[in-house]
Amino acid sequence: MKKTLLFALLIINFLGFGQFVPSAPWVKDIKKDNNQEISIDELTSEFNNYWLNHDKDKKGSGYKPYMRWENHWRNKTNSQGYLITPQEMWEAFNLKKAARNNSSSSVPTSIWEPVGPLNHINTGSWSSGQGRVNVVYVDPSNENTIYIGTPAGGIWKSTTGGTNWAPLSDNLPQIGVSGIAVDPTNSDIIYIATGDKDASDSYSVGVMKSTDGGLTWNTTGLSFTNTNTFAGDIVINPTNVNELLVATSDGIYKTSNAGTTWSQVRTGSFSQGSIRLKPNNPNTVYAVSDNRFVRSTNFGSTFTTITTGLPSSSSRMLLDVTPADENVIYILSADNSSGFQGMYKSTNGGNSFTTTNTTTDVFESNQAWYDLALAVSSTNADEVYTGCLNVWRSLNGGTSFTKRSNWSSPTSPRYTHADIHFLRYFGDKLFCGSDGGIYVSADNSNSFTDLTASAQISQFYKIAVSKQSASKMVGGLQDNGGHALSNNQWKNYYGADGMDTAIDPTNSNLFYGFIQNGGSLYISTNAGNSSSGGVGSPNGESGNWVTPLVTNSVGEVYAGYSNLYKLESGNWTQQNTSFLGIGNIELITIDPSNDNNIYISGNGQLLKSTDKGVTFQNLFDASITSIAVHSTNSDIIYITTQGTNGQVLKSVNGGLDFTSISSGLPSIGKNVIVHQGRNATNPLFVGTSLGVYYKDDTMSQWQPFDSGLPNVSVTDLEINLEDQKIIAATYGRGIWQAAIEVEVPQNDLKVIEIMNLSSTNIECTSSLVSPQISIKNSGATAINNVDFNYSYNDSNYQYNWIGTLNPNQNSTISLPEISLAKDLYNFNINAVVSNDEVSENNSLSKSFVLNTSGTLNELNTFETLDDKLLSYDESGLFSTWQRGTANSVINSGTNNVYASNLTGNYDDNRKAFLVSECYDFAQMVNPVMTFKMAHDLEENWDILYLQYTTDNGAHWYRLGEMASNWYNSDRTPETTGEDCTNCVGGQWTGTNTTLTEYSYSLNSFSGYPNKVIFRFVFHSDGSVTGAGVVVDDFLVSGTSLLTTTNFELDKLAIYPNPSNGIFNISAGNISIDSVDLFDMTGKKIDFKANKEKTVIDLNAVSDGVYFVKITSNNQSTTKKIIKK
Secondary structure, X not given: OHHHHHHHHHHHHOOOOOOXXXXXXXXXXXXXXXXXXXXXXXXXXXXHHHOOOOOOOOOOOOHHHHHHHHHHHHHHEOOOOOEOOHHHHHHHHHHHHHHHHOOOOOOOOOOOEEEEOOOOEEOOOOOOOOOOOOEEEXXXXXXXXXXXXXXXXXXXXXXXXXXXXXXXXXXXXXXXXXXXXEOOOOOOOEEEEEOOOOOOOOOOOOEEEEOOOOOOOEEOOOOOOOXXXXXXXXXXXXXXXXXXXXXEOOEEEEEOOOOOOOEEEEOOOOOOOEEEEEOOEEEEEEEEOOOOEEEEOOOOOXXXXXXXXXXXXXXXXXXXXXXXXXXXXXXXXXXXXOOEEEEEEEXXXXXXXXXXXXXXXXXXXXXXXXXXXXXXXXXXXXOEEEEXXXXXXXXXXXXXXXXXXXXXXXXOOOOOOOOEEEEEEEOOEEEEEEOOEEEEEOOOOOOOEEOOOOOOOOEEEEEEEOOOOOOOEEEEEOOOEEEEEEOOEEEEEEOOXXXXXXXXXXOOOOEEEEEHHHOEXXXXXXXOOOOOOEEEOHHHOOOOOOOOEEEOOOOOEEEEOOOEEEEEOOEEEEOOOOOOOXXXXXXXXXXXXXXXXXXXXXXXXXXXXXXXXXXXXXXXXXXXXXXXXXXXXXXXEEEEEOOOOOOEEEEOOOOOOOEEOOOOOOOOOEEEEEEOOOOOOOOEEEEEOOEEEEEOXXXXXOXXXXXXXXXXXXXXXXXXXXXXXXXXXXXXXXXXXXXXXXXXXXXXXXXXXXXXXXXXXXXXXXXXXXXXXXXXXXXOOOEEEEEEEEEEOOEEEEEEEEEEEOOOOEEEEEOOOEEOOOEEEXXXXXXXXXXXXXXXXXXXXXXXXXXOEOOOOOOEOOOOHHHOOEEEEOOOOOOOOEEEOOEOOOEOOOOOEEEOOOOOOOOXXXXXXXXXXXXXXXXXXXXXXXXXXXXXXXXXXXXXXXXXXXXXXXXOEEOOOEOOOOEOEXXXXXXXXXXXXXXXXXXXXXXXXXXXXXXXXXXXXXXXXXXXXXXXXXXXXXXXXXXXXEEEEEEXXXXXXXXXXXHHHHOOEEEOOOEOOXXXXXXXXXXXXXXXEEOOOOOEEOOEEOOOOOEEEOOOOOOEEEEEEEEEOOEEEEEEEEEO
């Protein structure tokens, strides 16, 4: 009977959602009678008013945590704006279980599998991470057993010291964990304080307990039924393991019977404070609330408030103790603005405190209500650590501090991500929990090791999946930027909060991703292997927190701000010609079978355009959370509406009327709906607050489709028909996928790959292009005729292939060879067969570059079209560099130049290349590069530098170091710590608006057998711009040693090479007429040789690199040798 009662208690108290963190500055002054709940609309109103007089864009301002919270909870409110109650959530969970048990046979089998991120590599993020960690706990009986608590992904366990993690709470409705304690006498007994005390991503349901090492959980006697109680630290009395204390926002609670019953032993708000036991005397307990320090000498039965030496008012306090000196206590305090107030120290067990520091801003922000941490070394009572934005350390008892980590330096050995929620020593190891994951230091913060790998705890906003393969996807993560999956590896290719994302349907390597409010769009042209530049918001607009981003069937990119915009040549162009009247656009959906049909929603209205967004008409009034259009029938539209009482609605007349098809769905948030094509039953999937539901034309109501999927909120769904997968993004448990049923069409040609065009190399030697197209017959009927429609940039061509391609057969088709001029090309292919039933797999695109050989000693003034260089941004989609006359702070007069911008200021988030022609140094000595350049760049943020490649662009290397008449900066993110995130160790930055000549010796390339290409790299960050960069009069000069040569002469060999002095010339049957020796400057050097001129003696010549010119029958060849 006891288990039944516990289960019933769990039913009543599970998953309370309520108001935001009470200590947030816009919350704490709201007055409600009788602790009445605050609606989400009241909170948002106070939040918006607060920012009228505060800077929300300042790092650590506190703006982002609330926006994340509102985005997560807005769809989990009722019509009055109050959050779903614990009982309502449990009733929905029960309905889901009952529906699963009574599921009809028509529901396809769902077997969900985790996709990740289980780990990731950083390929461009300035704040790389994987997911937030609230708390870390090490089993006192086994240092290799570690637990972490997350805000929305539950509790995780490692038995390998943190190298592998396993989830322990997936079978429960979504929970967060902010406190963990393990029985020191029995490692199978675990207690957790549930909920997210710092950001309210989940609310506390009280204390839960496991007696089998975390395999199963039950509630204890402390369970919260409201939506506004939090829990934090939980501690066990090591001398009496039945006694525990837990810190809550409703006071400190104590149990003396291992959790069966609890009593409140101290009032106050302690959930964001600390509870610590005095070393060597666990009956003495120290605790801090938001603004008071209390002490107990009887394990919490009674407490005494102590104020001596402490501030009279605070908004948050933390404390820590150390076995290195049992009488030492440190308290870290935040002022009423959540900024740094001071560090306080007691050396007498808390009888009194002294102030150690009030001037060093170790917070670096005003969001201590969201993240704050404190730890003291277990072996040195003077070694103290604080955490807020970064980790700081004191080695003199808190008197002075130095910063140990920097949130924007992910390659630093001390990196711990931004926003520190947890610091604590277990033994000699310092553990850190931050917005990026769990980190550990075994050397007192000289270095930290990221232990987050294998913990799938990411909180996703959105996910986009390649049309060609489910193995390629990109998603936006709360706290941790854009993560891309390709080649079975997740890559964090940009930072901030990753938001909506998209993948070009014709190019599975072209990824797009927004950050918050659509502030910047980050592009990757190589499936996330690097960031390929970005685009700022149109005219400085600020979109919604999750600004919508979509592509149509041909890869055109659209975004929604106060207007609908289309990405064209690296800039946003407004599409709509009239006022929309809906505020910021919340959603955009493009009809998959007709790009002219675009649906948008905002401010409770659904609008439709039939002319690609130029004009719109209002269709329907509702607060909409998602829009989907039938994959082949433009008349059928599906929407989901907001709130726990929201519905799933269907229109069969293009949106003129809608009817509800919600039967079977519980009263929970319906976040997203998708329609699956290539199936006659028209499957539909809805992502909800409790997983995924399914319905098709054979069913009268929705059924759960969630076997193996954790009970978490599903924020986005995508379908890949080629691999027959549905992919779900979750809030707290990463990405999951399951198989779906796809029917084989009668007629379907699939374009698989474009071959024989390199997207990475720059071709120097040939302008002849002959693409090959790999195709597959994915239908049930043989194909005998294929029309290929293709283009190089704006030039269109056609080719008809006749043959036999049987079902499931592949073939490679060669297109006609064509000669093209130097340029950056975008090649598009569309293959057409009769009665093709699947149009979305017929097209692909690929970019490639053709260059020409440069002429040495020829000055390029850029005055004519013949002087034009290759110029393009890293994305390859547009060019920032412009040729013309510059008329800004930097003025070129009437001369044509290349400039990052010819007028005004340059754009943010640009990485742009100006590429030279291909130079041959095989027969050159004393080569030099010269050019004129002026610049006006944001100092130590925006930069210009040169690179070179010797393998046609496969690899690029910086040219030179900081020096006189060359780079003026040698900064890197590692050496600066605070700025220069784009810096590469040698660059121009700052301002010199005088057109100045620069030169660089290229002697190291003399005699190099491969052609060399150079490029100017202009790189701007995300804010603050200047007049930019101007380049003119580019010249590569030198002395040529080559007259003419022939094949036989070119086969001459010199050996040994290098040599100490004697070199032999292997001439074969060739008669040598003369041998000349030159140094690297082109100066002729005297030396000795035998009569046949097959042995040269350089013993009298200085060590170095030389060129040997060998002449025979009026022809010559030059070889490079090294005398050592």
